[in-house]
Every structure is written in structure tokens, then in C-alpha cells.
Amino acid sequence: MKNIDAEKTERSILDRYHQKAQGSLQRHQQAKNNFPGGDTRSATYFNPFPLYMEKGKGSRLTDCDGNVYLDLLNNYSSLIHGHAQGDVLLQAQQQLERGSVFGAPSEEGIWHASHLSQRIPSLEWLRYCNSGTEATMFALRTARAFTGRDKIIKVDGGYHGTHDFVEVSVHAAFEKAEVSASRLNSRGVPACVLQNVLVAPFNDLAAMASVLAENEGQIAAIIVEPMLGAGGVVPAAENYLGGLRELADKYGALLIFDEVITFRLSSGGMQETENVKPDLTALGKIIGGGFAVGAFGGRREIMEVFNPENPDSISHSGTFNGNHVTMAAGLVTLELYDPAAVTRLNKMGERMRNGFSGAFTANGIKAQVTGIGSVIGVHWTDEKIVNGGDVVRGAKKSGNLSQLLHLELLNQGVFSSSRGMYILSTPMTEEDVDSAVDTFERTLKLLKPCVAEKAPHLL
Ligand SMILES: Cc1ncc(COP(=O)(O)O)c(C=O)c1O
Known part of the structure; x- marks a missing residue:
């Protein structure tokens, strides 16, 4: 039987994404004149369309519609001090x-x-x-x-x-x-x-x-x-x-x-x-x-x-x-990025990793959070992760949960990668970490009907 709540949740995530990112959608359509499928960098492309960012300062990004995001991608880890330090x-x-x-x-x-x-x-x-x-x-x-x-x-x-x-x-x-x-x-x-x-x-x-x-x-x-x-x-x-x-x-x-x-x-x-x-x-x-x-x-x-x-x-x-x-x-x-800065950032990464992990537990979802210091991975699987194959198998068994989490985090003002990788930068504060964890927890709660439909083995 179809899970109506899951369907509604998924539609609402996509609808709200479209509503908040009209300017990005417009640019994406325009980009199709220049790039195959509107894309010139595979890693930055995601469904239904990627966000166009206009500026960044410290740990925050502003998109072309004026929405502000906490940046948990940092250009796939290249920006250690965030933006425009x-x-x-x-x-x-x-x-x-x-x-x-x-x-x-x-x-x-x-x-x-x-x-x-x-x-x-x-x-x-x-x-x-x-x-x-x-x-x-x-x-x-x-x-x-x-x-x-x-x-x-x-x-x-x-x-x-x-x-x-x-x-x-x-x-x-x-x-x-x-x-x-x-x-x-x-x-x-x-x-x-x-x-x-x-x-x-x-x-x-x-x-x-x-x-x-x-x-x-x-x-x-x-x-x-x-x-x-x-x-x-x-x-x-x-x-x-x-x-x-x-x-x-x-x-x-x-x-x-x-x-x-x-x-x-x-x-x-x-x-x-x-x-x-x-x-x-x-x-x-x-x-x-x-x-x-x-x-x-x-x-x-x-x-x-x-x-x-x-x-x-x-x-x-x-x-x-x-x-x-x-x-x-x-x-x-x-x-x-001296030893003190490295230690501080790694500690904040641990705080976020523990926070994300606690958010899964609090929602009764048997998923996992991996990584070291300021590099974090989220996996929708309860099986042990030792190598890349374990990651791929976990992802395949969880449908599009990773995509939904990514889009809803964007809806909630957290910019990350669709593949479930989260990266910290030094301008972030402990308050930023805690607020990201709160957002993550709220998002998981909203996603629960989808988890029940797509990966019931995780509940
Ligand atoms: C471990 C590793 N090696 C090499 C590369 C390639 O670097 P670039 O994208 O600068 O070519 C990447 C990029 O993400 C990477 O993560």
C-alpha cells in the first residue's frame, strides 16, 4: 500500500525548494543554452536543479534569490576559512x-x-x-x-x-x-x-x-x-x-x-x-x-x-x-590554519558528528555518521561501513533518502552536498554547529514517513 504521508512529504520538499529558488531555476534554464543539461561541473549538479550562489562571507552563502545558508560544503572542502576571509x-x-x-x-x-x-x-x-x-x-x-x-x-x-x-x-x-x-x-x-x-x-x-x-x-x-x-x-x-x-x-x-x-x-x-x-x-x-x-x-x-x-x-x-x-x-x-585552529575545527567536527548521530538515534533511525574531524559522512545504512562497497550498498537500499535530506536541508538554510558529505570551516562557531544539528534533527523528523516507505529496515 502507498504511504500517503511519504508522498505528501516528498512533494512538499520539492514544492518548497522550487518556491524558494525561482531565480536559480531561471538561471539553470538559461545555462542549458551554454552547457549540456545546464551543467559544467558534475559535482555541483543535482536534481531538480542546483542553486546559484551570489556571494559568500565567512560561513554563510547567499543565493541569487537572497536566501542565506550555513555553508556545510565549503566547495567540497577547499575553503578552510570559509568565504572572503x-x-x-x-x-x-x-x-x-x-x-x-x-x-x-x-x-x-x-x-x-x-x-x-x-x-x-x-x-x-x-x-x-x-x-x-x-x-x-x-x-x-x-x-x-x-x-x-x-x-x-x-x-x-x-x-x-x-x-x-x-x-x-x-x-x-x-x-x-x-x-x-x-x-x-x-x-x-x-x-x-x-x-x-x-x-x-x-x-x-x-x-x-x-x-x-x-x-x-x-x-x-x-x-x-x-x-x-x-x-x-x-x-x-x-x-x-x-x-x-x-x-x-x-x-x-x-x-x-x-x-x-x-x-x-x-x-x-x-x-x-x-x-x-x-x-x-x-x-x-x-x-x-x-x-x-x-x-x-x-x-x-x-x-x-x-x-x-x-x-x-x-x-x-x-x-x-x-x-x-x-x-x-x-x-x-x-x-x-595553525595547530590551534586545526584542533578547534576538528573538535567542532566531532561535535557535529555526534550531534547528527544523536539526531538519528532520537528519531529512531538506524543510520550512521562517519568521518574524522571536520569531514563528515552520513549513511542511510545500519550495516558496518569498512569500504566503498559498503557505502554503495547502503545508499542503494535507501532509495532517494539522501536526496530528500539534502533538499530539505537546503529548504531549512543548510547548504551541503547531495552525496551526504558535510565539511566545516574555521569561521563557524559552536552555535552554528548546534543550530545545524537542530536543523538536521528537525529534518529527520519530517522525513520519517519517507524512511518508513523507502527503508523500513532502518526504523
Ligand atoms: C581525494 C581527492 N583527490 C583528488 C581530487 C581532485 O581534485 P580537483 O577537483 O582539484 O581536480 C579530489 C577532489 O575532490 C579529491 O577529493
């Missing part, structure tokens, strides 16, 4: 007045790199690029050049950007039997990529060991996020990262940590908290102070492959690599 603005403006990029190296780049290497001792030498995608692409190329091997291993459900060699098994396998099968994630990526990109499930050292053993002498690198980010905000099990380090050493492969998201979780990234030293690290997001950025680096012996003083060095160019504005804004951003 005063010192960052000043540094960027002052640099813009002197010029943005000159086709020459920047001294600001030296300062920025020195700061990063001080925070992350494994980054003995590094290079800048313009996105996290480029950072992982070049980290992998570096590993291949250094080892003379072609194959790499990534984890099922791991996201490392959009270049061909990581567009493999990004959507984790629904079927447990398929977790170790490399699957193309996107049409247009050549099938030959699969010969050189192998996959193992996250948090499974035995599976990683067998892929390494089966391909002995052929693996250039293992690339892994220390906590699955886009794949579901799943932390590494105790000893997993250390175990990867031992396996990489045993088989002569390099270990690459993609800390594009996880760097924000500690002054020196998760390699510091987990006390595991990778050979190479990929960075992006917060290190650019709100501007496009990427960086990769590691042991000098490895990064030497780029040394232009060597006749067979690798060329790595990029029109905007290490540009002055990004470096200036990034440096002040990092300086402001």
Missing part, C-alpha cells in the same frame, strides 16, 4: 595589483613550499600544478618514471580526480565479488587503461597483498586516500596505512597518499596522525587559499626525475603552476 583577501588583492603571473618562477612559491615541507616532512621536494587531478596524475607519472614500471593499484571507491588512470572503479562495486575488478568509470576512457590500473578494496591488506604478489615486479605505486573522501568518508582501519607501507616496501612499489582532502585533518595531514610516511603525497584544495591549485612531492631521490639540470628529466609545465596569487593567498591561509 580578510587576510586572504588582502594578500590576494595586493598580489593582483602587482600582477598575477609572469611566465617566471615566483618567490611566493618558495615561501609556500617551505611552509608545506615544514608541515609535511615527507615533502622534501614538491611541484605545483592547478588541481588535485593534476597532482595525482603527476604523482603517478613520477612513480612510473622512478620505478620504470607501468602498473598502479588504487582502491575500489577511491576518488583521485578525473584523469584517465584514476577513472577506474571510482563508483565502488555493489557486488562483493567485484571489488577487485578494475572497472572503467566513464565512457571515453580507453579500455587499455585497465591493463595498468589494478584495484583492491579499501581497508583490506590481504587483498592488496595478493594483487601485489600476482603482479610482482610490475607495480609502480599504490595510491590511496588516508580516508576515503568522495567514496563515502570512510576512515582507514587501524594499521591499514602502516600495512600498506610495509607491503609497498616489500614489493618495491611507491606509496602515494592522496591528501587532497585529508590534509585539513591535521597540521601535517593524516600521514602525521597515522605516523606513516608515504613516498609521494598529492595535495590540492585548501593549500590554494580559495584559488585553483594542486601540488605533489616527496623524497628528493624520487622528485629528482624533474630536475631540469639532468638531460633526461621529465618536463612538467603548466601556465598557472605556482602562480603568484594562488601562492600568496595559499600561504596566508595555511599560516592561519
